[in-house]
Amino acid sequence: MKSFVISRRVNCYIVLALVVLFALAAPAHAGIDPLPSWNDGPAKQAIIQFVKETTDQASPKFVPPEERIATFDQDGTLWVEHPMYTQVMYCLERVPAVVKAKPELKNVEPFKTVLSGNHGAIAKLSMEDIEKILAATLTGMTVDEFNGEVKKWIENAKDSRWKRPYTELVYQPMLEVLGYLRSNDYKTYIVTGGCQDFVRVYAERVYGIPPEQVVGTAGVTKFGYDKTGKPFLTKEPKLLLNDNNAGKPEGIHLMIGRRPYAAFGNSTGDRQMLEYTKTGEGARLSMIVLHDDARREYAYGPAQGFPDTKVGAFTQALYDEAKKQGWIIISMKDDWKRIFSFEQ
Amino acid sequence: MKSFVISRRVNCYIVLALVVLFALAAPAHAGIDPLPSWNDGPAKQAIIQFVKETTDQASPKFVPPEERIATFDQDGTLWVEHPMYTQVMYCLERVPAVVKAKPELKNVEPFKTVLSGNHGAIAKLSMEDIEKILAATLTGMTVDEFNGEVKKWIENAKDSRWKRPYTELVYQPMLEVLGYLRSNDYKTYIVTGGCQDFVRVYAERVYGIPPEQVVGTAGVTKFGYDKTGKPFLTKEPKLLLNDNNAGKPEGIHLMIGRRPYAAFGNSTGDRQMLEYTKTGEGARLSMIVLHDDARREYAYGPAQGFPDTKVGAFTQALYDEAKKQGWIIISMKDDWKRIFSFEQ
Numbered sequence: 001m002k003s004f005v006i007s008r009r010v011n012c013y014i015v016l017a018l019v020v021l022f023a024l025a026a027p028a029h030a031g032i033d034p035l036p037s038w039n040d041g042p043a044k045q046a047i048i049q050f051v052k053e054t055t056d057q058a059s060p061k062f063v064p065p066e067e068r069i070a071t072f073d074q075d076g077t078l079w080v081e082h083p084m085y086t087q088v089m090y091c092l093e094r095v096p097a098v099v100k101a102k103p104e105l106k107n108v109e110p111f112k113t114v115l116s117g118n119h120g121a122i123a124k125l126s127m128e129d130i131e132k133i134l135a136a137t138l139t140g141m142t143v144d145e146f147n148g149e150v151k152k153w154i155e156n157a158k159d160s161r162w163k164r165p166y167t168e169l170v171y172q173p174m175l176e177v178l179g180y181l182r183s184n185d186y187k188t189y190i191v192t193g194g195c196q197d198f199v200r201v202y203a204e205r206v207y208g209i210p211p212e213q214v215v216g217t218a219g220v221t222k223f224g225y226d227k228t229g230k231p232f233l234t235k236e237p238k239l240l241l242n243d244n245n246a247g248k249p250e251g252i253h254l255m256i257g258r259r260p261y262a263a264f265g266n267s268t269g270d271r272q273m274l275e276y277t278k279t280g281e282g283a284r285l286s287m288i289v290l291h292d293d294a295r296r297e298y299a300y301g302p303a304q305g306f307p308d309t310k311v312g313a314f315t316q317a318l319y320d321e322a323k324k325q326g327w328i329i330i331s332m333k334d335d336w337k338r339i340f341s342f343e344q
Numbered sequence: 345m346k347s348f349v350i351s352r353r354v355n356c357y358i359v360l361a362l363v364v365l366f367a368l369a370a371p372a373h374a375g376i377d378p379l380p381s382w383n384d385g386p387a388k389q390a391i392i393q394f395v396k397e398t399t400d401q402a403s404p405k406f407v408p409p410e411e412r413i414a415t416f417d418q419d420g421t422l423w424v425e426h427p428m429y430t431q432v433m434y435c436l437e438r439v440p441a442v443v444k445a446k447p448e449l450k451n452v453e454p455f456k457t458v459l460s461g462n463h464g465a466i467a468k469l470s471m472e473d474i475e476k477i478l479a480a481t482l483t484g485m486t487v488d489e490f491n492g493e494v495k496k497w498i499e500n501a502k503d504s505r506w507k508r509p510y511t512e513l514v515y516q517p518m519l520e521v522l523g524y525l526r527s528n529d530y531k532t533y534i535v536t537g538g539c540q541d542f543v544r545v546y547a548e549r550v551y552g553i554p555p556e557q558v559v560g561t562a563g564v565t566k567f568g569y570d571k572t573g574k575p576f577l578t579k580e581p582k583l584l585l586n587d588n589n590a591g592k593p594e595g596i597h598l599m600i601g602r603r604p605y606a607a608f609g610n611s612t613g614d615r616q617m618l619e620y621t622k623t624g625e626g627a628r629l630s631m632i633v634l635h636d637d638a639r640r641e642y643a644y645g646p647a648q649g650f651p652d653t654k655v656g657a658f659t660q661a662l663y664d665e666a667k668k669q670g671w672i673i674i675s676m677k678d679d680w681k682r683i684f685s686f687e688q
Contacts, residue, residue, distance in 0.1 A: 066554055143597060187556070200601045210410055211601030212531070221597050223590035223616055231620050233597050240584070240598070246567035253487060253565050253577050254584070255599055257544045257555030272567055276575050 034180040036337075037173040043287065043335040046328045047177060050285040054261060055184045061283035065185040069260045071215075071252060071273060072178070074192040074199060076266040077289050078207065080159065080169040082298040083123075087194045088130060089166075090153055092122065094137040105136070138195055139219055139237040146235055150201040164342070167206045171289075172341045174264070178207060181262070189260075191252060192216040193244035193269050197235070215255045217243045248273035261285065267301075268313050274327055286327040290314060293333040296343075378524040380681070381517040387631065387679040390672045391521060394629040398605060399528045405627035407605055409529040414606040415559075415596060415617060416522070418536040418543060421610045421633050422551060424503065424513040426642040427467075431538045432474060433510075434497055436466065438481040449480070482539055483563055483581040490579055494545040508686070511550045515633075516685045518608070522551060525606070533604075535596060536560040537588035537613050541579070559599045561587045592617035605629065611645075612657050618671055630671040634658060637677040640687075 038044040054063040075081035095114040098105065105111045110129035113121050125133075138146070159166055178188050190209055192199055196216030203209045220238040225231050243251040249272050252260065263270070263277035266289040274286040291314065292299050300306045301314035308315070322329055332339065382388040398407040419425035439458040442449065449455045454473035457465050469477075482490070503510055522532050534553055536543055540560030547553045564582040569575050587595040593616050596604065607614070607621035610633040618630040635658065636643050644650045645658035666673055676683065 066548065069556075196598075197601070204410065212413075212599070214601065218598055221594050223593050223620070230623050231593065231616065233593060249567050249575065249577065250565050254540075254562055255556070257541070257558065272575065276567070279574050 034183070035173065035176045037176055039335055039337050041335055043328055043330045046285065046287070047180070050262060050283055051180065051184050053283045063261055063282065067258060067261070068181075068184070068186040069189065069256060069258050070181050070186045070262040071189045071191040071256075071260045071264070071277070072174070073265040073267070073270045073273070074190050074194060074216075076291065077264050077270070078170055078174050078190070079166065080297065081266075082291070082300060085194065086157075086166045087198050088134075089157065090150065090198065091130075091133050091137040093153065093157070094149070095133065098136050111136070134195075135237045138198070139235045141235060143197065143221060143233040143235060146197060147201055150198055154202050162340075167202055168342060169340065170206060171336070172338055172343075173336045174289075175207070175341070177264070178209070182208070186262070187213065189213045189215060189252075189256060191243065191248050191263075191273060193242075193248075196241075196243070215243060215251045217241060217247075244269040246272050249276040252276070263287070264289070266291070266314060268315055268318055271318060271321070274322075275325070278325055278327060286322075286325070287330055288314070288318070288322050288327050289330045290319075290332065292331055293336075293339070296339050297332055378527070379517065379520045381520055383679055383681050385679055387672055387674045390629065390631070391524070394606060394627055395524065395528050397627045407626065411602060411605070412525075412528070412530040413533065413600060413602050413604045414525050414530045415533045415535040415600075415604040415608070415621070416518070417592075417609040417611070417614045417617070418534050418538060418560075419610075420635065421608050421614070422514055422518050422534070423510065424641065426635070426644060429538065430510045431542050432478075433501065434494065434542065435474075435477050435481040437497065437501070438493070439477065442480050455480070478539070479581045482542070483579045485579060487541065487565060487577040487579060490541060491545055494542055498546050506684075511546055512686060513684065514550060515680070516682055516687075517680045518633075519551070519685070521608070522553070526552070530606070531557065533557045533559060533596075533600060535587065535592050535607075535617060537586075537592075540585075540587070559587060559595045561585060561591075588613045590616045593620040596620070607631070608633070610635070610658060612659055612662050615662060615665070618666075619669070622669055622671060630666075630669070631674055632658070632662070632666050632671050633674045634663075634676065636675055637680075637683070640683050641676055 035044055035047065053059045053061040054068065056062060072078055075085050079086070092114055095111055099111055099115060106115070110125050110132055113125065114133065154167060155165070157166060158164055159169055162169060181188055188209055190199060190203055190207065190213065192215070194216050196214055196218040199216055200211040200214045203214050204211065217239070218241045220236040220240050221233040222236050223231060223233055241247060241251050241254065245268070248270065252273065259280045260277045261280070261283065262285040263273050264287045265271075265274055270288070274288065278284050278286040290303065291297060291301060292304055302308055302316045303314040303319035319329070321327075379388055379391065397403050397405040398412065400406060416422055419429050423430070436458055439455055443455055443459060450459065454469050454476055457469065458477065498511060499509070501510060502508055503513055506513060525532055532553055534543060534547055534551065534557065536559070538560050540558055540562040543560055544555040544558045547558050548555065561583070562585045564580040564584050565577040566580050567575060567577055585591060585595050585598065589612070592614065596617065603624045604621045605624070605627065606629040607617050608631045609615075609618055614632070618632065622628050622630040634647065635641060635645060636648055646660050647658040647663040663673070665671075
């Protein structure tokens, strides 16, 4: 009898709590701009319309909460990638430590050039050279050692233009999109061509995205035991998933298993992810960031009339495809009221 | 001014709602057994103690909600695996359709034996033969085609002993553990040696586990375009992740990126996952299901004095390691009040 009374009282409380919560749901959101760093325009409107259409139960394009997946490229989409990917900066700065451990690399290229500190020569390294540096600095240690090294570095390293930690060079408008989607029950994922383990170290703190929602280029890890019999994982120099180009939808299938409803990118490496997303049934949103603001950030890529660079290429062909397929182009210059949170 | 008034009113509502919710949090849970299908005993106590220790902010073993990860093997841990894995049953039953599409396989082993319908001969197929059948029936089609085939099959196929769909042969006590952990902010994952794409088809409906929380043996998929230019993914006959033995912690690192706080298994294939989990810092729970109930389910494996079988081997060595390492053994006979939800 007692438990029945408690149960009735509890039920009353629950009903009361729900009534209060539902009552304030509408006024709490009405009038609050979820994207205050965005100028009014087609890009902002597209995001808001997409969220409304997919979360309104009366909409024919309603998407059940468990299916709400949104994927974001990182470099050039969520944070600055110019003039060099942050992860490559990390790898270059790790070279002295690697050479100290393996002195035989001292006079071997490309390590010799990196050790010279000659910025001009370093900037001219080929992609093949860069890959050798990545392999040498991202593998051959335990997962825990790697995480510790990246954590220490990312807390201290600074970008040379803004003199701020790289993790402050995230785009405030995109942080607002992440938060807006999550507050509407979207699971937000990073799907990056960069190293998955690298991004996982800071993604939760910087973007609110937990490690299990970071998909990236990944190598094989190898399970083993230390002298005391305690298991550990070693990062092997063998590629498992190249999460670029076609590798992005392939990685999404492997790690998420659902087609995203929204995807955000900025370069040819994101093309297949944007195609895969946009051609799903129902409401699908593919958006692409155009770096056209030389004053506040950078302007680069053929779609901007600049020659191609080592970082994310927004080619003219990609620009044309975006127009043709109905992807929304985000102009940093026109669509973003401010770019970084530290700006007034 | 108006928005200030609305904001104050909204804040009052929020405070009121929170007070009501907190007030009922304690009485709502007190006295309700979260594991009603478990007999009181060391296994049930270990689960409850683990949840209390890791979710009580005053506990030295408190785990922040975002780090709460629990992993579950599937076959023999969440549902029946004897006398044959359900996924292998699917593959065997797909053979006629595969041979119809490729008639040249008709007189080739092991397809010839499967087509003969000779149960004795089929049961004697080698692991190598089984792998040939898996490759032929799990690859070579688009991801969407595969999902459609599995969905149709799993809704209709029945186990020969219970004459019920395989998806009803899930262990009610383990469903309660999944729910209990989730209600305490644990993210529950399946980490299976079975085919990741197969399990993802029904895991949400059957276990409440979404596709992105199913880690399993996975093959390469290949991105391509159909005649209309629409992208699709094809399942290739190339292994990407063998999610068994050492592959389980390796798969956990790849797909989750955090060490679990709790892991559940039942065979040698789960050994490394249980070791990896249990040797983490703080409160860690490794549990292992012993199939010792021939009447209500099955009794098998060397730890039970039976010869090894094709399905999950609970060897004597694993039993001894469990005892030594402090993994908790779940005796189906002693610890489970009922095994299936359809039992009275």
